[in-house]
Amino acid sequence: MQVRASLREVLQRFQDDERFKNHITYWKTIPAQSARTVPFPDDLDWKIRNTLQQQGISAVYTHQAAAFAHVRQGRNVVTVTPTASGKSLCYHLPVLQRLTEAPETRTLYLFPTKALAQDQKSELQALVEEAGLPIASETYDGDTPSSTRQKIRTAGNIVITNPDMLHTAILPHHTQWVSFFEHLEYVVIDELHTYRGVFGSHVANVLRRLKRIAAYYGGAPQFICTSATIANPQELAERLIEAPVEVVDNNGAPSATKHFLFYNPPVVNHRLNIRRSALLEARDIAQQFLQNRIQTIIFARSRVRVELLLTYLQHRQLGAPPIRAYRGGYLPSERREIERGLRQGDILGVVSTNALELGIDIGQLEACVITGYPGSIASTWQQAGRAGRRQGESVVVLIGGSTPTDQYVLQHPEYFFGRSPETARINPDNLIILVDHLKCAAYELPFTDGERFGGVEVGGILEFLRDAQILHHAQGKWFWMSDAFPAHEISLRSASQENVVIIDITHRGSERVMGEMDRFSALTLLHEEAIYLHHAEQFQVEKLDYAEKKAYVRAVQVDYYTDANLAVELRVLSEDATTPGERIAFGLGEVSVHAMATIFKKIKLETHENIGSGPIHLPAEELHTSAAWMTFSEDLFHQMGPADLEQGLVGLAHVFQHVAPLFVLCDPADLHVVAQRKAVHSGEPTIFLYDRYPGGVGLSEQVYHDFERLLTEAQSVIEDCPCEAGCPACTGMGSARSKLLARTLLNHARQGGGERVG
Amino acid sequence: MSDDRAVLLQERLARYRAHLGMATDHGERLLKRRETPPSALAESDGVTTVERRFSLSDRHGRYRLGQFRDAVSAWQTVDADHPLSAPHLAAEDLLFFDTETTGLHHGAGTLIFLLGYARLLDEAIVVRQHFLASPAAEKDLYATFLEGARGGQHLVTYNGKAFDWPLVCSRHALLRREVPDLPNFGHFDLLPACRRLWESELPSCRLAVVEREKLEVIRVGDIPGSMAPAQYFAYLRKQDFETIRPVLAHNVMDVLSLITLYTHLSVLIAGYRRREGITNRERMAVSRWYESLGQWALAGEGYQIVAESAGPWQLAARVALGRCLKRQGDWQGSLSTWEACLPHLQVAPTREAVLVEVAKIYEHRLGDNASAYRYACQARDAWRAKWRALRQPPASPCPHDRRLARLQAKLGCQGSVEQGGTRNMAMDGR
Structure with missing residues (x-):
């Protein structure tokens, strides 16, 4: 029978034990502050x-x-x-x-x-x-x-x-x-x-x-x-x-001492610069706290990882009080119960997505383990704030993943501690969002000719709505003239208007709705044969009724999870601004994106090896949005050859996908990157970065204005990466020469930028 | 906005139609139409008021319109405090009122474009309709309505308490500074009455169904009310009064049917003792309504009539009659009514309830504990039978045990006759 250690003793162990101490790359003690x-x-x-x-x-x-x-x-x-x-x-x-x-x-x-x-x-x-x-x-x-x-x-x-x-x-x-x-x-x-x-x-x-x-x-x-x-x-x-x-912002509230640890998992494959899985490290570190009855919150970046971690921790059999998962997709009653359990100490640990980042009252926890950089400084501080909310020493451990973003942050603590947190960006004038709410506003009160909507001139949109037979114009006013109730058709939370409902059919006669998911995510997470995880239990999707928005799942026990590929086709609809240049040009405009799930892979738990695959038959989703792009000159075809060019572009796109969100300061999922060897609109090698939301919320504009800086950062990521020929932390592992080829492209681009116009 | 940018905006909006949840099919045709619609001239009148007169001898369905005066006076013959009773109202005070709207939602974007009402004026039925020819003239719509409806005291509507009147109030709230206050109308909503009387026999209680099945109203060439919003939108685009004429005609029929319906309901409810023109099913429903209002004597009279006639409602009427007699303090009357129907009562829950009632009268009113005990035992048997029929173990202990135990105690040594019900039940219940 082991004697329980205090938080201080656990921290001491981190400093002494070879297992941990070599991988703690940064240890910051934030001193207590007294009240003003x-x-x-x-x-x-x-x-x-x-x-x-x-x-x-x-x-x-x-x-x-x-x-x-x-x-x-x-x-x-x-x-x-x-x-x-x-x-x-x-x-x-x-x-x-x-x-x-x-x-x-x-x-x-x-x-x-x-x-x-x-x-x-x-x-x-x-x-x-x-x-x-x-x-x-x-x-x-x-x-x-x-x-x-x-x-x-x-x-x-x-x-x-x-x-x-x-x-x-x-x-x-x-x-x-x-x-x-x-x-x-x-x-x-x-x-x-x-x-x-x-x-x-x-x-x-x-x-x-x-x-x-x-x-x-x-x-x-x-x-x-x-x-x-x-x-x-x-x-x-x-x-x-x-x-x-x-x-x-003259904060006068007191705070207690907080230890902030950066933990970078050991490299297990030096050639490919692959580090030990952050999930497994999180399991081991969380275990140090949990087995000493130190109430802990563990954040993971996706629902799947939350469920995986919960499974891993439950296998360690730490005994009661229990560890629970918390994420979107659970029913409200389940969530309330978990929150209460945490406050009252009935629950020792919780594995959560960022759903618990907000001010939901779960009391004060002593330890917080963040699995993978949450994607933003603000978000990281919010998660870290879950430990030791007002008094009593507390600890936060940030565990780096293998992605370039994570590695960048882990290796540049000054980025995190020195930089002001990110900019929160909104675009209230996104045309789709604006039109939606203009409809609601017209429903609520007729518009008068010349009336502005929050400073926006809306005459043109009102005319459009009149022509669509939604408004009626009479005597200088615009009347709602439809039997619809516009607010019901507009969701504030998601781009896709309808979610897919997940139905558990394990027990005949007692089928139940267990959650829901937006359509875009459903393409890759709820396709037939996908393994869907709920409360660490595995379910296999038996049927996805895409038209009716229903996924039927049945409980299974397998030793793998599934991962789907999404094929993306992109077309430029209009060019709103361009920055021409001799070797590289930048563009900004509207694009249409066709996304289609193609195949899925079955990946074995713990070893993460590929053990099978299958096709996905689902219709394509179409998206109209704004995008920024960089175009390389055509002569690269001849210099590099089409195959190498393509690999170089893919490698560079891989870097952008992880670095761009750091500097545009958004969730990585909100900004997508696509490389084309021969872009449809120009025939030239191009990398696109597009907003995930229809019409865009301003991310691509930011990318367009920051392209130079983005190139510099991409170059430093590639140069600083210790791998030999490309690894998941930089250019990916698409080919044995992807690092070299991406570097060639960058060198080509860096030798000649352009004047910005438009 | 410059022309180029305006065109660009229209192009982008057209491209986004799918994301905006709009169909794309007629988009192109519509986008070309940029001129001002030919509406401006015709709209200057704002509100059109149409008035029609009907003779009191005109027939609408099963009654002549003038007969509604008899209906109003019929309420003077029963001393009933009933939701449809109008003892202080004259026939002239009633406004048979219906609206047509641009939708079924209650939000601020649903517009009333037609206010129609029928009333008795100068020995004729006058239907007046105020039509909103331009949505900009809403203020005038309510001003003319308030003027035209002056003198009316009491609305008669179909679902008006839940829909039409709250919507009128909602529109009025928007205009409250520009038009006088709404009068404090009384209100008969006939929909709940139809539900009480006919919900069990009609497929639905929509006005059209009630008209067809109960009022003998036949509509020819009528457009359904659900088409009204679309007709109005079409009218606004085309500015052609012929487009809206069918909606006005539909609304006239609606308010006339309200007169016939009110007449018929009054005949049934106030005149429920008549032998003709009312079925026993309806008489039962009317009596139940009186009973729920605490009008035991009136309810009892209705049940009595049904109880004396042969037919499927007889037994239910006798049980209910016993209840009303008891409520009026006629213990003997209710006891004999109930004891007489007990041999015919097979259905477990009703039988059990009656047995308990009978046992209570014997125990508390007549002091006959032995009879009370006998009936209480039968009640327990009925309770067991119910659970046996359900093939389930009882969800709760037997509700009659306490009565049985009390009566056993009162009867002294006879207590050995039966053990506590629950234990036996447990054995039976397997």
Whole structure:
């Protein structure tokens, strides 16, 4: 019987034990910080003061005081501080204060998910109750009973909801919310940083609609936002709400000592520079914590990896209390149960996707293991924040994978610790998103000739909608003239409008829905014969009814998982900007992408060897989007020969796929890279980088403007990589000469860039 | 926006049609049409009001229109506090009201384009329709409606409480600063009444089905109501009044049918004691409605009539009659009614309930514990029979055990006659 070690002892073991110490490439101890507070604001109501004092709060943190002051002076504000720094008081205080002065005031609280809204409701209601204030605060979401809804609409001081609900239930029915909109003074947006990319672009348009309706009822609400640390909180907030915003970032909250370890798995194949699997390393490191009963959260980058890790850890039989998985695709009730288990300590460990990155309350954990670089600095800090939220020493271990991104970060700690986190980018004017929300806005209130929608001139789109027989133009106004309800057809969360439902048919007579997945992912994860993992249990897809959007799966026990290939065809539809050059030219424009799943491979668990394959018969998915591309001069054909040229391009594309997201600062899945030896539009060798979302959310524009830097970084990745001829961490393993060929291409390109025009 | 950019935008939008969830087939044809639609001139009138008069002797389905006055007065003959009762209302106060809308959703984008209502005016039935010829004239639509409907007190609608009136309120909320307040109308919604009376015999309670099956209303050349939005959109594009004429005609039929339906429902509900023109099934439904309203005497009268006639409803009526008599405190009456029907009652749940009721009267009202015990035992047998028929073990302990135990105690030494029901049940239940 082994004696349990404390966290400190486990850390000591990491420093002493050969198994670990040689692979810890960086150890940063972030010192504890003491609190910086100021007295309560003078105008704070005594009831609120008393309540805070009863909770042991006798002063406010500097950032809370600053946010309070800004709001009181009528300014929009965004507070940017780390996890667990008392951010919610930044909005509770001014809102409650205002309600003590003007009880008819209404406030809208927006949280990115229903779960967060529920969490905050309990906290807020406890505060209100203790202060004895006559304030009605309630969540308004899909679970709210209809009897309560009526009351919330007419009398809720604080309505807590999510953007989806605002989009489909509140705004289109604003005539039932007249008194709410007439008295709406504040809109609180928590977790502002989550509103980026497609989702953020949608939400920006939902907010345009909100402001438009508020204006109709005579109001102009003030916005109070909070955000995790990102590089551009002000820019993001100002793009989202389209008004000037003050930033508050003088964090006064205390924090305890945190150890941040970079762990790079050992190289197991020197020629190919292949490192030991991050998953297996994560298993071993997590085990060190778990077997000593140190509550641990383990992040993995995909659903599949979450399930694999859970299986591995469960095989180690660490005994009760149990380890659970947490990810999208589970039913809400399952998730609530896991969250509760973590808070109460009934669950010792959880393996999660980034689903637990958000402020869902799971209490304070001591250790956090991040398997593979999460793809962004902000995201990494969010995950790291799960360990040791306010006090008590804690540890975060970031385990590098073999990808170029991971290796870059692991070998350049200064990139991570020195650089400001990424920029959150949105593109509210993405034509598809804009048109979708313009429809919703026209449904809600007729547009008037010359009216702008959040600053955008929309006359042309209104004409388009009139010609499509959706709007009717009469006497200077544009009336909704269709029996459809547009908000129901528009999802804020995903590009594809309909998800594939996953149905477990293992037990006849008790078939059940066990989750859902977007169509694009279904191409590669739910094709027939695919092994789908759910709660570490294996299911085989027996039938994928693509037309009906249903996948039927049955529980199986096999020793492999499946991995599918996607063939992509790309065509340029229009060129919006070009940077000509002698040897290399850059372009930006619209493309159409045809994606088709072709074959899948069966890969053995643990050894990861290929043990079989099969074809996939599914229709192609088509995507219209924006792309940036670099074109090499045609004479390369003759210099290198078509086969070598192709391998060089593929190798370079491999590097871009991993490096571009680092510098464009987006999720690697949102930006795809395709190489063509002979591009259809020009006949020249070309590498395309395209936005995954129809119409694009601005990633390719960023790539286009950063192409030079991207080339420099790609070159340094290739030059710095210790492998001989190309490895998964640089140019991939497409051929024995891919590294050499990619280098040739780069050298060719670097000798002559171009002047930028357009 | 410059012309080039405008064309470019239209091209991009056309390309994105699939992503925007729009069909691409008529896209090209439509994209060419960039001129202002020929609507502007015809729209200046905004709201068109159409009025038609019908003679009181005109027949619509099974009644003459004028007969609805008899229906209103029929309610004076029953002393009933009923949702459709109008003791304080005159026939002139009723507005038979129906709307046509651009969709079935309740959101702010659903427009009412036709408000139609029939009422008694100067010894005739007057149907007035306010038609929104241009969506820009909504304010005028409600202004003319409020003017035209003045004097009306009470709406009669079909599903108007859930659909038409909330939608009117929603549209009015948007215009509330420009038009007077809505009057505080009373409201008879006839849909729930139809459900109570006919849900079990009709395939659905849509107005068209009720008309055909119950009101003898035959529509000729009528377009279905579901076509109304599309007709209106077509009208707006073509500005041709002939496009919308069928919708107006449909709406006239709807409000006239409301008169006939209200007449018929009143005849059935207020005149449920009449021998003619009402089936026992309907009489049962009406009586049940009275019973649910706590009108025991009225309900009992209806059940009595059914109980005295032969037919499939007889037994159910007798059971219900016993219930109403008991509610009125007539213990002997209800006891004899129930005891008389017990030998015919085979269906386990009803039989069990009646047995319990009878046992309760014997125990608590008549003090006859032995009879009460006998009936309570029978109730327990019925309960067992029910579970045996279901071929399942009972989900909960026998609900009659406590009564049996209490009665056993009251009867003293006779307690050895039977053991506790649950144990026996456990043996039987295998």
